[in-house]
Each structure stands twice: as structure tokens, then as C-alpha cells.
Amino acid sequence: MTSASMARKYKARQVQVGQRSTTSAMIASLAAEGYDTVQAPFGHALVELARRDERVLGLTADLGKYTDLHVFAEAMPDRFYQMGMAEAVLMSAAAGLAREGFMPFATTYAVFAARRAYDFIAMAIAEENLPVRIVCALPGLTTGYGPSHQATEDLAIFRGLPNLTIVDPCDAVDIAQMVPAIAAHDGPVYCRLLRGRVPVVLTRHKPDYRFELGKAQLIREGRDVLVIATGLMTMRALDAAEALAKDGIDVAVLHVPTIKPLDRATITEEAGKAGRLVVTAENHTVVGGLGEAVATTLLTAGVTPAFRMIGLPDAFLEAGALPTLHDMYGISTDRVAARIRSWL
Amino acid sequence: MTEGPRARARSNVSLEQRAWNIRRKALLMGEVQGQGYIGQALGIADVLAAAYFHALDYRADDPEWEGRDRFLLSVGHYAIALYATLMEAGILPEEELATYGMDDSRMPMSGMASYTPGMEITGGSLGQGLGIALGMAMGLRRKGAGAFVYNLMSDGELGEGSTWEAAMVAAHHGLGNLICLVDFNNQQADGRSTAMLSAEPLEAKWRAFGWHCQRVDGNDLKAVVAAFDAARAVAGPVPRVIVFDTRMCKGVPFLEQREIAHFVRVEPEEWGKALGVLEEGRPQ
Ligand SMILES: Cc1ncc(C[n+]2csc(CCOP(=O)(O)OP(=O)(O)O)c2C)c(N)n1
Numbered sequence: 001m002t003s004a005s006m007a008r009k010y011k012a013r014q015v016q017v018g019q020r021s022t023t024s025a026m027i028a029s030l031a032a033e034g035y036d037t038v039q040a041p042f043g044h045a046l047v048e049l050a051r052r053d054e055r056v057l058g059l060t061a062d063l064g065k066y067t068d069l070h071v072f073a074e075a076m077p078d079r080f081y082q083m084g085m086a087e088a089v090l091m092s093a094a095a096g097l098a099r100e101g102f103m104p105f106a107t108t109y110a111v112f113a114a115r116r117a118y119d120f121i122a123m124a125i126a127e128e129n130l131p132v133r134i135v136c137a138l139p140g141l142t143t144g145y146g147p148s149h150q151a152t153e154d155l156a157i158f159r160g161l162p163n164l165t166i167v168d169p170c171d172a173v174d175i176a177q178m179v180p181a182i183a184a185h186d187g188p189v190y191c192r193l194l195r196g197r198v199p200v201v202l203t204r205h206k207p208d209y210r211f212e213l214g215k216a217q218l219i220r221e222g223r224d225v226l227v228i229a230t231g232l233m234t235m236r237a238l239d240a241a242e243a244l245a246k247d248g249i250d251v252a253v254l255h256v257p258t259i260k261p262l263d264r265a266t267i268t269e270e271a272g273k274a275g276r277l278v279v280t281a282e283n284h285t286v287v288g289g290l291g292e293a294v295a296t297t298l299l300t301a302g303v304t305p306a307f308r309m310i311g312l313p314d315a316f317l318e319a320g321a322l323p324t325l326h327d328m329y330g331i332s333t334d335r336v337a338a339r340i341r342s343w344l
Numbered sequence: 345m346t347e348g349p350r351a352r353a354r355s356n357v358s359l360e361q362r363a364w365n366i367r368r369k370a371l372l373m374g375e376v377q378g379q380g381y382i383g384q385a386l387g388i389a390d391v392l393a394a395a396y397f398h399a400l401d402y403r404a405d406d407p408e409w410e411g412r413d414r415f416l417l418s419v420g421h422y423a424i425a426l427y428a429t430l431m432e433a434g435i436l437p438e439e440e441l442a443t444y445g446m447d448d449s450r451m452p453m454s455g456m457a458s459y460t461p462g463m464e465i466t467g468g469s470l471g472q473g474l475g476i477a478l479g480m481a482m483g484l485r486r487k488g489a490g491a492f493v494y495n496l497m498s499d500g501e502l503g504e505g506s507t508w509e510a511a512m513v514a515a516h517h518g519l520g521n522l523i524c525l526v527d528f529n530n531q532q533a534d535g536r537s538t539a540m541l542s543a544e545p546l547e548a549k550w551r552a553f554g555w556h557c558q559r560v561d562g563n564d565l566k567a568v569v570a571a572f573d574a575a576r577a578v579a580g581p582v583p584r585v586i587v588f589d590t591r592m593c594k595g596v597p598f599l600e601q602r603e604i605a606h607f608v609r610v611e612p613e614e615w616g617k618a619l620g621v622l623e624e625g626r627p628q
């Protein structure tokens with residue numbers, strides 16, 4: 001224990017904001033004032049899908065209650081498999097079931113799929129292009145439990161995997177509609193999941209919004225800034241845009257729920273409209289996620305607007321209360337608005 | 345093995361009192377946060393008391409003392425229980441109790457090596473501890489050190505393949521300085537361990553993997569102490585495991601009788617009540 005990585009050993013935490021708050025590690029829902037919420041949208045959508053498609057099965061590695069799969073397990077106990085806490089075999093078994101013609105939905109936390117089960121996903125599922133749907137709670141920084149539970153690099157890991165479709169939904173609307181959409185897709189899919197009480201965001205800002213696999217959609221128009229966001233950061237971007245509008249700053253928000261394959265056409269077209277600062281926003285490390293994917297897309301297309309990235313730092317993050325951590329790492333609404341303001 | 349520090353740690357305070365103190369500190373921490381894995385902490389308190397006040401060799405004022413027995417908390421979410429124990433052992437100052445889980449605390453809700461003196465590894469990604477422990481046991485043996493490496497893991501971790509990879513490797517390499525402690529509280533995140541993924545016959549499994557295995561009531565202090573003694577006394581280069589059958593929420597009957605879950609809900613006013621109930625059972 002002499003390496004530089006231990007330099008901070010035993011030091012009290014350096015918290016930047018306010019007074020102490022408690023670790024809200026087990027919160028079921030993300031703080032999202034002013035939004036309606038829906039309980040367990042994934043579980044309910046899966047039950048609905050399974051009623052129509054008898055190939056659908058649910059599997060988990062001791063996290064059914066924590067990935068909203070318990071809703072499915074209760075409704076269809078004979079189509080639910082508890083694998084015990086064994087993420088590797090969860091993925092191998094899902095591959096085996098898919099080979100036999102079933103459509104398994106396998107759930108765990110994002111860290112354990114991305115880190116522990118990666119090789120099994122790569123070889124048993126992705127290389128064979130099997131229709132396994134991997135649905136994972138606690139994406140990015142959505143728990144205060146520290147690096148063991150914070151999936152800050154799952155998108156980077158999975159983006160490198162051929163054949164795999166990657167979805168980072170923003171809200172309950174995305175989640176409910178992505179379930180049938182990914183079921184209709186012929187190939188493996190990795191989805192980030194928001195569980196418990198999930199806010200309804202997109203239809204409030206754009207009443208006719210519908211999730212479309214592989215499509216980026218403009219949720220809000222704006223002349224000064226274009227935020228290209230994914231996952232819960234679309235919610236942050238929309239909230240920040242409302243705050244910035246009060247200062248006369250006009251912010252457009254392009255929601256990119258499908259990370260791979262990326263909707264390059266829409267991204268290039270929107271970013272190509274002259275005169276706007278382009279900002280990417282993701283609940284993920286700035287290494288290897290949406291921001292770098294967008295940057296590559298734009299540079300390749302010869303589109304070079306002023307460009308900034310909002311995301312988590314390339315570091316193992318602290319443990320603590322989520323609101324504190326979101327402020328500390330710049331993904332709270334206030335911080336997103338402040339940073340955009342500072343770049344203008 | 346030097347006897348000095350261990351003898352001092354034993355002192356004249358009974359193990360019953362130590363276990364009770366650990367339970368009380370854990371409840372006080374739970375009260376601070378209004379949450380915490382209190383069911384697990386109350387269940388494992390007797391094992392931790394026997395570990396830190398009977399079996400382990402360490403120096404409270406020098407948690408990185410080279411000669412110490414290593415104690416790895418593979419099951420990171422049991423951190424509240426280990427913090428209570430480290431405070432009881434004088435490794436962590438008791439004044440910090442009220443910071444448990446707070447943003448500026450050295451005691452995050454899941455155990456992290458870089459935050460806390462006496463926390464050897466960052467556990468929590470379950471199924472990693474035993475492999476690290478066997479590596480440390482190999483390292484200590486290479487250095488000619490006589491210390492033991494203890495790894496505390498949960499029954500849930502028996503599901504991870506990595507646990508059984510480590511079990512095979514440890515036996516193959518004859519790691520007689522490795523002692524694995526399994527908390528069989530028959531609970532996992534989704535329900536009863538036995539109902540989810542049966543580990544039985546568990547002792548036969550460990551033995552078949554080449555381990556010396558004991559299984560005892562983890563809330564019977566005498567049996568726990570005897571098991572630690574027997575594990576340390578095994579002759580020959582065999583890794584040792586003790587499976588402790590424990591009862592979640594042990595020591596607070598109204599919580600014990602509640603429908604037990606992975607995350608035992610305790611209402612805000614119940615922390616005081618639990619401390620009161622515990623007080624009634626204070627060892628004489
Ligand atoms: C590798 C891994 N998979 C899943 C989890 C999520 N998880 C946290 S605690 C837990 C239950 C595991 O069983 P056990 O440790 O016996 O639980 P307890 O006795 O505390 O209820 C699970 C699945 C994890 N932390 N690590």
C-alpha cells in the first residue's frame with residue numbers, strides 16, 4: 001500500500017458543497033423536482049411484452065428487486081430465472097437460452113455486467129450476435145456507494161464491442177417504449193436502466209415524443225447552444241436550458257438515447273447549423289462515451305463547431321450523497337447551467 | 345506469532361461485552377444515517393468480537409503494522425459492522441461515529457481501503473475478497489511471515505465463480521495461513537439464500553475443494569471462539585474455512601422477528617427503541 005493511488009488514504013473527504021449530507025445510496029428514484037414519476041416502468045413494460053411474445057424470459061443475478069424485474073417475476077413466475085449472484089453464468093445462460101430460440105432479458109447492475117461478465121457477453125452473446133437483452137441498473141453515477149457500484153465506464157467498455165446495440169434511456173417514457181423496440185431488434189442489446197420511481201421527462205418537454213431505436217431527436221429548439229445529451233443528462237440539459245432561458249440564453253437539446261449505432265446523420269445535421277456552441281452531456285466518464293463518439297462523428301464529417309464535453313472525470317469517484325456527488329462532478333442541473341454559461 | 349498485542353486486546357473485557365459494544369455502536373451509526381445494513385451487523389457482531397478480541401493480532405495505533413493478521417472485508421456492505429469493531433478495537437476513534445456515511449466521513453457506507461484505517465481492501469464488488477486474500481497469504485508465506493489472512497465473505501458470495509476459483513487455487517497452493525469466514529445468514533438481495541441458489545451441502549463442498557471446514561452457530565460465542573482456535577491450530581498446509589450460521593438482527597428481538605430482508609427497514613423512532621432493547625440485554 002505504498003503506491004501513489006493510496007496518497008489520499010485516510011484523509012477526510014474534501015466535500016465542496018454545503019454541509020454534510022447523508023449517503024442516499026439506496027434511493028429508488030433520482031431527485032427530479034417537478035416531474036411526475038412512474039413506478040418500475042421496465043418491469044411493467046416487460047410483462048406487457050411477455051404477454052404478447054412467449055419467447056420472453058427474465059433472468060437476474062440476485063438483483064431482481066433492484067432492477068424492477070421483480071414485477072415480471074411476480075406476474076410470470078414460470079418465466080423467471082433466479083441465477084443467484086453469478087453474473088458470468090447469468091450471461092452464458094442467457095446466451096444458451098437465446099440459442100434455443102428464447103428471448104432472455106438479463107438484469108444486474110451496470111458495473112457487474114460491464115466489468116465482471118464482459119468476456120461472457122463478448123464471446124457467448126455478441127460474437128454470436130444472439131438476441132440477448134442486458135438491462136442494467138445504476139448506470140454512471142447513480143449511487144453513492146463508491147467505485148464498486150458506480151458504472152462510470154460501461155459505455156466505453158461496451159462501445160468497443162461489435163454487434164452490440166447500446167441504449168441509455170432518459171426517463172420512464174424511454175424505458176417503457178424501448179422494451180418492445182429492443183425486442184424487435186435482431187441482435188444483442190445493452191440498456192442502462194433507471195429503476196424504482198422514474199421521472200417522466202421527455203413528453204413533458206415534447207408531448208409527441210416517442211422512443212425510436214437508433215434515432216436522436218431534438219427535444220427543444222435553441223439558437224445559442226446545442227446540447228447533445230444521453231440518459232439522465234438529457235433531463236439535466238432540459239432543466240438547465242429552462243434556467244438559462246431566464247438569462248436569455250437559448251439552448252437546444254438533442255436527445256441521443258441510442259449510443260450505438262449512433263445517429264450520425266441527425267447529430268451532424270444539428271451540429272452543422274452555424275453559430276451554436278455544441279456541448280455533449282453524459283452520465284459517464286468523458287473517456288470513450290457519447291462526447292468522444294460525437295467528436296469523432298463531427299470531425300470526420302468536417303463539422304467543427306466550438307465544442308465542450310460534460311461528463312464524469314477520468315477517475316474513481318467518491319462515495320457520498322448523490323446530490324453532493326452530482327454537484328461535485330458537474331452533472332447537477334445547476335452545474336450544467338453554470339458551465340454552459342461560463343463557456344459563452 | 346507474537347502474543348503481546350493479542351493479549352492486550354483481550355484485556356479484561358469479556359467477549360460478550362465486546363460483541364454487545366459492537367452491536368451498540370452499529371445501531372448508533374444506523375441512527376445517524378437512518379439506514380445501514382444493521383441486520384447484517386447485528387448478526388455478525390459475535391464473529392467480529394471473537395476475531396478482533398480473541399483471534400487476530402494487530403496494533404491499534406498502527407493499523408498497517410507489518411506483523412498484523414490481515415482481515416479482509418470482502419463483503420463491503422458489512423462496513424458498518426467493521427467500523428463498529430474497529431472503533432471498539434481503538435483503530436478508529438469513537439468520535440467519528442457520528443460521521444458514518446456522511447459526505448466528509450472516513451466511513452463510507454461500503455467499505456473502501458483508501459478511506460478507513462484498518463480496512464484492508466475495497467470490497468463490495470462481491471466475490472473478490474477470497475482471491476485477494478489468497479494472494480496476500482502467498483505473499484506473507486514468501487516473506488516468511490507467520491500472520492494469518494482472514495477473509496470475511498457472505499453466503500451470497502458463494503454464488504460467484506471467483507470464490508470457487510480461489511478455493512481451488514488456495515488448496516492447490518497449500519495456503520495454511522488462509523482462514524475464510526463465511527457468514528451464512530441465509531439472506532441475499534432477492535431473498536433467502538437457500539431458496540435462491542442452494543449452496544448445500546456446503547461443508548462437503550469446501551472439503552471436496554481441499555479445505556478444512558467447520559460449521560458453527562455464529563451467534564454462540566463459545567462455539568465461535570473454539571472454531572477460531574481450531575482453525576488456527578490445524579496442522580498442515582490446508583486453507584481453513586468456518587461457516588457461521590448467523591441470525592440477522594441478533595440481539596434486538598423486535599427486529600429479529602420482523603420479516604427479514606437484505607435491507608432491513610428501521611423507522612426513525614425505532615433506532616432509539618432498538619438501543620433501549622439492547623440496553624436491557626447488556627451483559628452483566
Ligand atoms: C458482484 C456483485 N454482484 C451483485 C452485487 C449486488 N449486491 C449487493 S449485496 C447483494 C446480496 C448478496 O448476498 P449477501 O452478501 O449474502 O447479502 P446479505 O446477507 O447482506 O443480505 C447483492 C446481490 C454486488 N455487490 N456484487
Ligand SMILES: [Mg+2]
Pocket residue numbers: 498499500527528529530531532537
Ligand atoms: Mg447473506
